Amino acid sequence: MNRLRSGRTETTAFNHVILFLLAVFALGPVLVLFLNSVKTSEQIAANPFSIPAEPRFDNYAVAFEKGNYVNTVKNSVILTVGTVIGVLIVGGMGGYALAHLEIRGANIIAFYFLVGTAIPIQLYVVPLFFIWKTFGLLNTHLGLIIIYCATSSPFATYLIRSYMVALPKEFIEAAKIDGASKFQVMTQVILPLSWPGFLTTGLIVGLGVWNEFLIAVTFMHHPDLKPVATSLRAFQERFTRDWGLTNAASVIMLLPVLILFLLMQRRFIEGLTQGGMKM
Amino acid sequence: MAFKIDSRVGVTSAYRWRQILSNYIFLAPVVALNLIVIVIPSLTSVYISMTKWSGLNQPEFVGLANFERLINDPIYWKSLSHNVIWTIFFLTIPVAMGLTGAFLLSGIKRFQMVYRVAFFIPYVIASVVNTELWRTLLHPRHGIGAWLAKQGIEGFDIRVFGSKHTALYGVAFVDSWHFWGFLVIVYLAAMYQVQPDLYEVAILEGASRFQRFRHVTVPGIRPTLVFTLLMIMIWSVPAFDYIYLLTDGGPAHASEVLGTYLYNMSFFRFEVGYAAAIGVTMALITAFIVAIFVILRRRGWEI
Structure with a gap:
């Protein structure tokens, strides 16, 4: 039982790595949409992933x-x-x-x-x-x-x-x-x-x-x-x-x-x- | 005495008939709605498909002329082949990702809910928003490709939706990004129905993670798996939103599917009879898929 449990903790690390990457794939684009929604076109063109210093809620x-x-x-x-x-x-x-x-x-x-x-x-x-x-x-x-x-x-x-x-x-x-x-x-x-x-x-x-x-x-x-x-x-x-x-x-x-x-x-x-x- | 019993039965059955009849009143609204909006127009479509009609003039009966035209229409066959590619794309990539995600999720307890919600979010976002989002991200001069080129990684700053080589796959990619999380949740629910002791036996026998997936999980969720494959095939026939919004079938029909071809045929080229003929073939394809499924099931396939 002990061995089983330690085996489990070893393997869930792998699970979490892949699942985290999949979550980034799912949510990353949505996050970029939110970021870009408070930027100017020029800022988006310069770097679509940048976090704007002064968000344009305008x-x-x-x-x-x-x-x-x-x-x-x-x-x-x-x-x-x-x-x-x-x-x-x-x-x-x-x-x-x-x-x-x-x-x-x-x-x-x-x-x-x-x-x-x-x-x-x-x-x-x-x-x-x-x-x-x-x-x-x-x-x-x-x-x-x-x-x-x-x-x-x-x-x-x-x-x-x-x-x-x-x-x-x-x-x-x-x-x-x-x-x-x-x-x-x-x-x-x-x-x-x-x-x-x-x-x-x-x-x-x-x-x-x-x-x-x-x-x-x-x-x-x-x-x-x-x-x-x-x-x-x-x-x-x-x-x-x-x-x-x-x-x-x-x-x-x-x-x-x-x-x-x-x-x-x-x-x-x-x-x-x-x-x-x-x- | 016998007469008396007979009359009582008669009364009861008349009463019962009225009872059963009144039951149908509860079903009447849903049936009526479906008749008016779906069934009657569908049958009308079969008639329209045998006419030449612009939508404005009087329809002129032309028999099967529209279907003969279909057979000789290269764009029709091109669109149909794109539907086939679309189906194969969805049967493989999102299904593989869905199975992977669900299998990995079934092995953890912490943060499981967080991942589930994360994977599911693209599925609840509207097609108009998702297409806008990816149009920005895949823009050749402002998107990921351009950003990579600036970091020195060339070759990705291409017009994904503007090139005839990539348009169809680009759109299929965006739509499947929106869809795969749904499969994760469906497969995960099915995986929880698999007997836990089967896994325990497999672990005790030293089965690797992949072996457990292959020999315990997949057979265990087979009915759900087959059902999602069937639904993907059925849903791929009317595929429309993402294609219409991102490329409208272009460039030069490179991402045209039956759904967009029919839509433009009826509402922009006013060839309503011909469009209806395309619609009838789409319904026949769906019927064919369902029929194959039913036949395989009758033959004793466990699906």
Whole structure:
């Protein structure tokens, strides 16, 4: 046992060296982004890795103002919150049905959810564009929210279902004996018990919407209604030479995600790995 | 007596039917959303793929003409070959890094959480930010290459995204930098399911670190490993964001993939019918990958 233990300490040094190098590879570029966001283009050109003597926090103020972040953040918040609420309602109901109600053909629905997430978006994005145009949903927040709800609902339904399946059946049976309807069981028994599942699902769906690019760039052309992602792209194209400014603009988009992730990393990791892999 | 029982059964089954039917109301919203946004447009795409349509005029039915055009379109085949390269790239480099990271993490306790968070951070950052970050870092005159050249290490100050020899690999590198940490976490979770006594036996028998990885870890996480390989193949078909943002398929289609080719075909060249035909082939490729997986599984492969 003693020999085993000493063997262990010897080998973990090797583990730590490699893991440290991998961590540098993962985080180094992000760190450089933060450094460059407080430098001038000339300073970046001179040495991209230098730590600026006098950090130019001014870049943030300029990027925030010229990038019209007050507006774009508002748009992204509308899209994110709208989608999360929609997905949690739709996915919560679906997850409840698949976990606790008798559904004939539940396998077919489960199979669709698996295959449905595999359908390449390019198959339906073009017709969807023309359908949305016909119904006046193009260039509207509602139009984007509906698409985001649809594309993330199979994942959300599945993830919420996996939390609900784990709930003890006795609670549900007891409520039924007390004469609760299915709807009452869902809202008064299942919901309070499975909120961690809802929180995790909401975080992951919200992250996806905040970061999403392809759907936003296709279905939203109105400059005042664009979310952060696509307006950041436009900003980058407008100030191609001003590295400090575009890097600061990128950090503004990244910062809320990073803070939320660091605060709730267990939930993010749990949801993203389980939801993605347990299907 | 018998009549009475029959009628009772009848009442119960009618009641039960109503019960079961009302269960479907809970599923209706999620199913309706998917029908409207995904299923119906997907089926419409199959029809559009058989028309000549600019998106503005009336679609004109042309049968399989778009698919004949695809067969003779060298850029289509070039894009498809890039998707294959992309898939192979992701099946090897990020998977190898993910397995390495997870295996090393499973052997330590201190700082494990710190490493996990560090590896995972690029995965939660938006494609628009990640591409901006690497565009700066790999800039020939301001980035890592230029910095190395100043230190006397020449040869890396190249236009990674501007050269037709490196564009595709450059983009794949950036996307996999963002992706591999996700695999670490998935593999690590699977590695904790492997029986610990198997490792103890292996250690007692004097197995080296690599032998333990090869003969205990890999067989132990095989279902997860195979599943991630399948998902990588499926996700590689619609690959879009990083390519569109960094090179838009250029220069001269050197990093064009099916996703970017279709997008530009429909929204910039207004060849909507032809674009739909490309989309249909992408769906067929996905179906083919899933079918192979299902067949192998039915044949008793443990995947």
